[in-house]
Amino acid sequence: MANxxxxxxxxxxxxxxxxxxPQRHAILEYxxxxxxxxxxxxIYRALEHRFPNMSVATVYNNLRVFREKGIVEEMNYGDxxxxxxxxxxxxxxxxxxxxxxxxxxxxxVLDDVEAVAAHLTGFKVNRHRLEVYGTCxxxxxxxx
Amino acid sequence: MANxxxxxxxxxxxxxxxxxxPQRHAILEYxxxxxxxxxxxxIYRALEHRFPNMSVATVYNNLRVFREKGIVEEMNYGDxxxxxxxxxxxxxxxxxxxxxxxxxxxxxVLDDVEAVAAHLTGFKVNRHRLEVYGTCxxxxxxxx
DNA sequence: TAGACTATTTATAAAGATTACAATTTGAGA
DNA sequence: TCTCAAATTGTAATCTTTATAAATAGTCTA
Numbered sequence: 001m002a003n004x005x006x007x008x009x010x011x012x013x014x015x016x017x018x019x020x021x022p023q024r025h026a027i028l029e030y031x032x033x034x035x036x037x038x039x040x041x042x043i044y045r046a047l048e049h050r051f052p053n054m055s056v057a058t059v060y061n062n063l064r065v066f067r068e069k070g071i072v073e074e075m076n077y078g079d080x081x082x083x084x085x086x087x088x089x090x091x092x093x094x095x096x097x098x099x100x101x102x103x104x105x106x107x108x109v110l111d112d113v114e115a116v117a118a119h120l121t122g123f124k125v126n127r128h129r130l131e132v133y134g135t136c137x138x139x140x141x142x143x144x
Numbered sequence: 145m146a147n148x149x150x151x152x153x154x155x156x157x158x159x160x161x162x163x164x165x166p167q168r169h170a171i172l173e174y175x176x177x178x179x180x181x182x183x184x185x186x187i188y189r190a191l192e193h194r195f196p197n198m199s200v201a202t203v204y205n206n207l208r209v210f211r212e213k214g215i216v217e218e219m220n221y222g223d224x225x226x227x228x229x230x231x232x233x234x235x236x237x238x239x240x241x242x243x244x245x246x247x248x249x250x251x252x253v254l255d256d257v258e259a260v261a262a263h264l265t266g267f268k269v270n271r272h273r274l275e276v277y278g279t280c281x282x283x284x285x286x287x288x
Numbered sequence: 289t290a291g292a293c294t295a296t297t298t299a300t301a302a303a304g305a306t307t308a309c310a311a312t313t314t315g316a317g318a
Numbered sequence: 319t320c321t322c323a324a325a326t327t328g329t330a331a332t333c334t335t336t337a338t339a340a341a342t343a344g345t346c347t348a
Contacts, residue, residue, distance in 0.1 A: 113254075
């Protein structure tokens, strides 16, 4: 499963002329293996023991490339760092306002919103973003 | 209209023990008068001629207070600065990916999404955020 | 397989947004 | 008016992300 996703991503990148480097491959591996919506720094720290000379800029460069190719989705949560999510099936995010945890949930794609928005504003619509904010089960316990 | 919104905001703040200062009032005035989704820096620059000694920190401090009281909504668009929107009626945002322009549009509130998300994840839901991204009419012209 | 070309990485500096902090000032109730 | 906590100011610091130039390394072609 994780391997299929990885292979597919590698193929997509190669097909559009992006070279495969060990660092790039490792970042993809990490993104397909983890479902933790990591920040750039999370990724950097997870890989620095395998690539002691790797630069933070490399992580950012690659995440930008992946985003441009539709391999990952970038999310800005508040003023903290961006988080990156490997794009698989269409899903939305539930975000805990206490601890920042992000959980995926499935919901039918909101095509209608896009159509209405396009009609009302005259914009050409590319995509949309929906996030639900609340308190996760763990933090609900801690409050009590 | 703008005055009613302003008065209401001032009352809400006073009622929860927030003091009214000239700077604070001016920021509220600006937010209710403009519908441009300004950044903290926009607000700072718009008011510095009236308050030559005002600090940027004051703008940030107040925007945080307003956000905590539900008076304004903070939006992060990419890696640029946050933008702030005076909360009036429930609406969503259409954002141009070329020039960053933000336009409001109305759509029935997505209560169902919140209910489904709560059920699937076990979170206690507070709110949600929906943004549609695309190209505004002006930028569509420029591309051609 | 070697050579060449260009993409990528690295290392570092720089930019930009936001926050922290301590001293000063000020709003509002008694 | 007095008092005290809240707010403001000015500045430094933090943190994320990008820019840049030199070095390195993929991949294509012969």
